[in-house]
Amino acid sequence: MQRLSASSGGQGGAVKQVTIKEISTDRHLARCVDTSGLYVEVATSVRRTGIPLEPGQIWLIDREIGGTWTFKGLLDLPLPLAGRWAPLTLQSGWTASANPDDPRPEARLTGDGMIELGGVITGGTVPALGALLTVATLPAGYPPNLKGHRPLATSLTAVASGYVRGSLLVGGTIAIAVSSAYTPTWIDLTGLTARVR
Numbered sequence: 001m002q003r004l005s006a007s008s009g010g011q012g013g014a015v016k017q018v019t020i021k022e023i024s025t026d027r028h029l030a031r032c033v034d035t036s037g038l039y040v041e042v043a044t045s046v047r048r049t050g051i052p053l054e055p056g057q058i059w060l061i062d063r064e065i066g067g068t069w070t071f072k073g074l075l076d077l078p079l080p081l082a083g084r085w086a087p088l089t090l091q092s093g094w095t096a097s098a099n100p101d102d103p104r105p106e107a108r109l110t111g112d113g114m115i116e117l118g119g120v121i122t123g124g125t126v127p128a129l130g131a132l133l134t135v136a137t138l139p140a141g142y143p144p145n146l147k148g149h150r151p152l153a154t155s156l157t158a159v160a161s162g163y164v165r166g167s168l169l170v171g172g173t174i175a176i177a178v179s180s181a182y183t184p185t186w187i188d189l190t191g192l193t194a195r196v197r
Helices: none
Strands: 015-024 029-034 039-047 058-062 070-075 106-109 114-118 120-122 133-137 148-154 164-169 173-178 186-188 193-195
Touching: 015 039, 039 058, 114 164, 148 193
Parallel strands: 039 070
Antiparallel strands: 015 029, 015 058, 029 039, 058 070, 106 114, 114 193, 120 186, 133 173, 148 164, 148 186, 164 173
């Protein structure tokens, strides 16, 4: 098998999925195998997460051009599952839109280490002004994530002049906040993303 060192070889600016094979504490490197069967040395001294490294774990790694491979996020789902939509668990009275032209409320793990949401929900309750309300949770098995926020497309009544902010919170909770006192009949979660921790 070919070997890529922590600081040379491979494509710059890339993201890979690897499985840890062994850890060298004295060299501060983990020897890993990527999905193509190539060995990759990954620096253990530079990490964005406090999760302990163990042989057998599946991680996303990345590097800047000419830089060192570093651990980006622990995956509970292997990357071949990335891109496959999985249904959200809806709460607070929200349900999937019955319109056959609307996408189902789902999430997927992208190949570049993001969690992406999509789909239209209808009929639930909204929080009081200034509060957050949980409307859904990620499917089981998704990796830990950082927070992500964005305004969401919604139905508006003729008198409403506000917006709904969607949040993908740490722990996989999807919540909404409203900027004015109105209840949208539908909310589109498409475009709400968060980075894998």
